[in-house]
Amino acid sequence: MKLTLKIWRQKNSSDKGGFATYPVDHVSKDMSFLEMLDVLNEELTEKGEDPVHFDHDCREGICGMCSLYINGKPHGPLQTTTCQLHMRSFNDGETITIEPWRAKAFPVVKDLVVDREAFDRIIQAGGYVNVNTGGVPDANEIPVAKTIADLAMDAAQCIGCGACVAACKNASAMLFTSAKVSQLALLPQGQVERKTRAEKMVAQMDAEGFGACTNTGACEAECPKGISITNIARMNREYFSAVMSSDNV
Amino acid sequence: MSWVTKTLKSTLGRKLIMALTGLFLILFLTGHVSGNMLLFKNDGGEAFNIYAKFMTTNPAVKVLSYLTYISVIAHVIYSIILSRQNKSARPIGYAESKASTNSRWASRNMGILGTIILIFLVVHMQSFWAQMHWGDLPVVTYDGEEYKDLYSIVNFAFQNIFMVIGYVVAMAFLAFHLSHGFASAFQTLGWNHKKYSPAIKAIGQFYCIVVPVLFAAMPLYIYFTS
Numbered sequence: 152m153k154l155t156l157k158i159w160r161q162k163n164s165s166d167k168g169g170f171a172t173y174p175v176d177h178v179s180k181d182m183s184f185l186e187m188l189d190v191l192n193e194e195l196t197e198k199g200e201d202p203v204h205f206d207h208d209c210r211e212g213i214c215g216m217c218s219l220y221i222n223g224k225p226h227g228p229l230q231t232t233t234c235q236l237h238m239r240s241f242n243d244g245e246t247i248t249i250e251p252w253r254a255k256a257f258p259v260v261k262d263l264v265v266d267r268e269a270f271d272r273i274i275q276a277g278g279y280v281n282v283n284t285g286g287v288p289d290a291n292e293i294p295v296a297k298t299i300a301d302l303a304m305d306a307a308q309c310i311g312c313g314a315c316v317a318a319c320k321n322a323s324a325m326l327f328t329s330a331k332v333s334q335l336a337l338l339p340q341g342q343v344e345r346k347t348r349a350e351k352m353v354a355q356m357d358a359e360g361f362g363a364c365t366n367t368g369a370c371e372a373e374c375p376k377g378i379s380i381t382n383i384a385r386m387n388r389e390y391f392s393a394v395m396s397s398d399n400v
Numbered sequence: 401m402s403w404v405t406k407t408l409k410s411t412l413g414r415k416l417i418m419a420l421t422g423l424f425l426i427l428f429l430t431g432h433v434s435g436n437m438l439l440f441k442n443d444g445g446e447a448f449n450i451y452a453k454f455m456t457t458n459p460a461v462k463v464l465s466y467l468t469y470i471s472v473i474a475h476v477i478y479s480i481i482l483s484r485q486n487k488s489a490r491p492i493g494y495a496e497s498k499a500s501t502n503s504r505w506a507s508r509n510m511g512i513l514g515t516i517i518l519i520f521l522v523v524h525m526q527s528f529w530a531q532m533h534w535g536d537l538p539v540v541t542y543d544g545e546e547y548k549d550l551y552s553i554v555n556f557a558f559q560n561i562f563m564v565i566g567y568v569v570a571m572a573f574l575a576f577h578l579s580h581g582f583a584s585a586f587q588t589l590g591w592n593h594k595k596y597s598p599a600i601k602a603i604g605q606f607y608c609i610v611v612p613v614l615f616a617a618m619p620l621y622i623y624f625t626s
Binding site for chain 2: 157159170220222223224248250253254255256318320321322323325353354356357360361362363364365366367368369372373380381383384385386387388390391394399400
């Protein structure tokens with residue numbers, strides 16, 4: 152396959168940045184998208200040019216590190232992570248536009264790498280449970296209904312890649328935040344901090360400068376893990392009932 | 401900051417206001433379209449004029465009308481606040497975006513649709529509402545009681561083809577706004593459940609077509625029958 156890559160290049164967070172065009176040849180359709188970029192980077196390095204910086208880690212679709220806004224969609228044309236996207240999803244001779252996630256809360260670090268620590272801070276605000284350490288508890292010590300466990304697991308599938316923010320016209324982090332709020336609100340272990348969690352995580356989400364939710368459903372449609380916007384409705388319920396009844400005046 | 405102001409300043413609090421005012425305005429539209437169906441009654445506007453007097457003098461309706469004004473104003477103000485917040489959340493946009501593959505057009509353009517509806521609302525209220533309240537309307541007498549002849553104003557306004565076209569087009573925008581807004585308001589309130597969400601969506605799609613079509617039929621009916 153012969154391709155033309157139109158890639159966003161930006162030296163650092165203060166650089167204005169712009170698109171650079173790279174022709175690539177001998178691309179196998181069985182390559183993953185990131186392998187294709189690896190090939191480009193090898194060529195660039197051999198020529199003494201700065202390789203294109205992009206985030207990646209497990210390349211198994213489970214870590215949430217890869218990103219990239221490919222041809223107008225987060226993680227490209229399929230509902231999967233960029234590392235699980237293969238070149239057979241593209242046509243020979245195609246021009247592929249590759250951009251970083253765009254959000255005020257996700258500043259560009261370099262080229263296609265963005266800083267997603269805003270997500271970490273949302274989790275730090277309340278996306279956890281406090282438990283006393285000790286011996287390993289017995290299995291099934293705390294009964295959880297299978298239906299509830301399934302819903303919690305569905306929400307827990309979120310890998311925090313940020314595709315929801317990238318896809319949302321408002322760069323809203325509602326899907327991400329609601330997935331974690333939901334997961335813990337559903338489980339018995341999450342009940343103790345249930346109210347403060349909803350309040351603190353929403354407050355942190357707002358403080359990071361993410362947008363509001365217009366319920367377009369773009370996040371759900373693009374989420375590589377298929378997180379549903381029913382979680383956003385659940386977070387809204389959690390939040391509204393928390394502000395009405397929590398002890399935080 | 402008290403917990404109330406803090407909540408209303410949060411994104412979810414702002415969205416809550418949008419949803420509640422939006423749903424109240426949907427209730428208003430239901431009442432408005434039901435009452436105005438009297439325009440289809442072939443009685444020279446008698447029933448409509450009696451209804452119009454009731455709507456401007458009944459104390460209970462007065463309370464509802466003030467709630468409606470407050471809802472319109474809050475809906476507009478909060479939409480501006482939210483739009484600005486949303487805009488600032490993405491200072492640099494994408495060079496290429498295929499948003500149409502993941503979301504519906506109306507859902508992405510609620511602000512534009514709302515702005516057009518607001519412009520229509522100003523013209524509409526100037527044409528009829530302001531006339532009814534402060535205008536120098538002709539008076540008609542039914543059973544010895546005097547009524548402002550709002551019907552004659554409505555009838556006259558819709559002799560103008562441009563007015564009719566304007567109204568029909570505005571109702572198309574309203575339909576798109578409602579096609580997203582109806583179900584979206586419930587989602588914001590957290591009313592998302594596999595038992596009744598399909599019903600909410602279905603009612604929303606029915607409502608967003610029926611109400612604007614009935615409204616649009618009124619100027620068309622008057623234009624073609626008189």
